[in-house]
Amino acid sequence: MTRPAFHITVHGTPGPQGSKTRNAAGALYESSAKVKPWREAVKSAALDVLSYDICWSPLREAVRLEVVFTLPRPKSHFGTGRNAGQVKPSAPQYPTGKPDTDKPDTDKLLRSTQDALKDAGVLVDDSVVTDTAAEKRYVLTGDDTLSHPGAVIRIWRLNTPKEASS
Incomplete structure (x- = not known):
């Protein structure tokens, strides 16, 4: 496979974006307090890499x-x-179950990550993402998982080969 056009490792707890809650005044706000720090972590890591190019x-x-999210295990x-x-033998291998702060939805993690990549100038818009592969894993439980919460992010260009002229 070719080299990715962009590759970063982000350190911090992945935060899902998408669930909204209304306050007493009726204003909407993000349900997860982890969204803003996560988006800032992704943006900062991306800008660090882009500063060399x-x-x-x-x-x-x-x-x-492609994103491999590394999540912390619950106590x-x-x-x-x-x-x-x-780790208890009865502990689940994968972060599944009802979404909460320890097991966010993969699609909502992707949403916050894509928006941060757009904000950093990696993508012109998240609409250019046509193919995705995302994994949620616990710390040190598989390929590309980290020793602490975060994510490994890779982006490949999908070039369509030009038809040979006859």
């Missing part, structure tokens, strides 16, 4: 976005006493 311009063509997954710090 003076010729970069936001991707305008169709792209494939309930760990033993106590002499088993403190060890």
Whole structure:
């Protein structure tokens, strides 16, 4: 496979974007307090990488976005006493179940990440993302997972080969 057009590692707890809550005055606000810090972390990591590429311009063509989100395990997954710090055998391998702060929806994690990539100037708009592959994993449980919460993000250009002229 070719090299990705863009590749970063982001450190911080991934925050989902999309669920809104109304306050007493009727104004809408993001339900997750993790959205803003996550978007800032993605934007900052992207800008750090882009600062070394003076010729970069936001991707305008169709792209494939691949993200491996590394989520922290809930405290309930760990033993106590002499088993403190060890994952219980009964703990789930994957972050599934009803969405909450420990198990956000993958599509909402992608939404906040894509918006941050747009804000950083990696993408001209999130509408250029035509293919996606996203994984949610716990810390150190698979390929591209980190030793702490965050994400590994790769973007490939999807160039359509030109037809050979006859």
